[in-house]
Amino acid sequence: MARAPQVLKGMRDFLPEQMLLRQHVLSTFRGVFERYGFEPIETPVIEYLETLTGKYGEDEKLIYSFQDRGERNVGLRYDLTVPLARFVANHRNDLTFPFKRYHIAPVFRADRPQRGRYREFWQCDADIVGTKSMMADAEVVSVWIDALSAINMPGFVVHINHRKLLMSLAEVAGVPDDQTPTIHRAIDKLAKIGEDGVLKEMQSNGIPEDAARRVLDLVSITGEPGEVFDELARRLAGNSMAEEGISEMRSLFDFLDKMGADSSHYTLDLTLARGLDYYTGPVFEAMSVDANIGSLGGAGRYDGLVGMFSGEDLPATGCSLGLERIFDVIQEKNLVAAPSTVSKVLVTVFNGDTIGESLALVGELRRAGVESDIYSGEKFDLRRQLQYANRKGIPRTLILGPDEIQTGQVIVREMSTGDQQSVDRANVAEAIHSALRADRAAD
């Protein structure tokens, strides 16, 4: 017994009941993406290693890599964004720009697993390639809000910052370029470790105290986004990097407002830092205060990434949701109801002599479009078959024994109540259809 092999660290199996819930969530996301005009693509799970390297900074060490037969150096994709950039570079003559695509697929990271952190997990990405307009970024934030709302995610907020603002902070602090990430890492922890903690962290990494305080003062500005931008513009006047960032952020927030995006679901967060090297403009992170599972998704603008593959720069922006974390929250908090089985009805078998009658009935129902199971076990006691339906959550059973066959009837049993009704054999499909219509109307 204990000999059964395990699955690899950080990877999981899914039972049918879980898959039905996953598929339900995925089709909800697909619906939201398509409502915004995003269209599906797929790319290979494996890429040439050199396609993946040099894009993620420090995280590069988490790429699964190996040699295939033929000794090519290859890697499992780390996200869906870099494959998209490669995809666009390969197919740019066949695409219509701005190109909007969504991509829902597994990605791999050789990270140390933890709650909400897996080595294989699914991402749900929506991106727009080929425009620098903040309209695209607003679309991305908005589609995110709609997707998370559609699955009843509680208390989620999209935090918004801008890479150019982050860069200008480092300029203001007067630290060398290679110290920039240190500052970003420190301020990103503000909510967690407080001002003193941030100051301490910066100083222990060689940032002078007065520079650290200047940075901290800037990111501590609070108020309505418009007021914060005004204040930042005053304090960072003359810094061209900051001015570009502020101006883009103003139009992003303006567009979100005009789109009617729910402002309780997005917020300006000057401390938000995103680690991936390829971000160049607005950056986003979706978090749920109620979920306690870290971020639900990360996103941002990456204007230089496609150019790394094609030579021809194509600006791009997009978002990514982590399905496993969302799925874990949904299960934990019971946010979404999905059926526990695909079957709408179970046809029972009375005994060896009536198998033919039952098979004929189930075939008829299937041709009529009803998801119908037939009990295929070797023992025919009704008890066993009702138990099977009950455990799987199949809502109705059809019973046809010698008496019913004799009189041309079928018994339709409602499993939730135990109510039974005799229906003329000829009308069974229609009776089931109308019962299903009634079920749907009741929802």
Add this chain to the structure above:
RNA sequence: GUGCCCGUAGCUCAAUUGGCAGAGCACUGGUCUGUGGAACCAGGGGUUGCGGGUUCGAGCCCCGCCGGGCACCCCA
């Protein structure tokens, strides 16, 4: 990748200082030969995650590996 905690039946957990591996639920069969989700009775199921070591003797102590979790790092 670093540091720490954990691993006993399908699940949740017991097992004095190292001394014959157990319970509840679940499962199978029966009470019940045309009716599930209840009850009662009986039964099956384990080389204690895997491999080594110490010991007269290891579920318990030591080492390695596999898997789970927490804190870092980082991230979805």
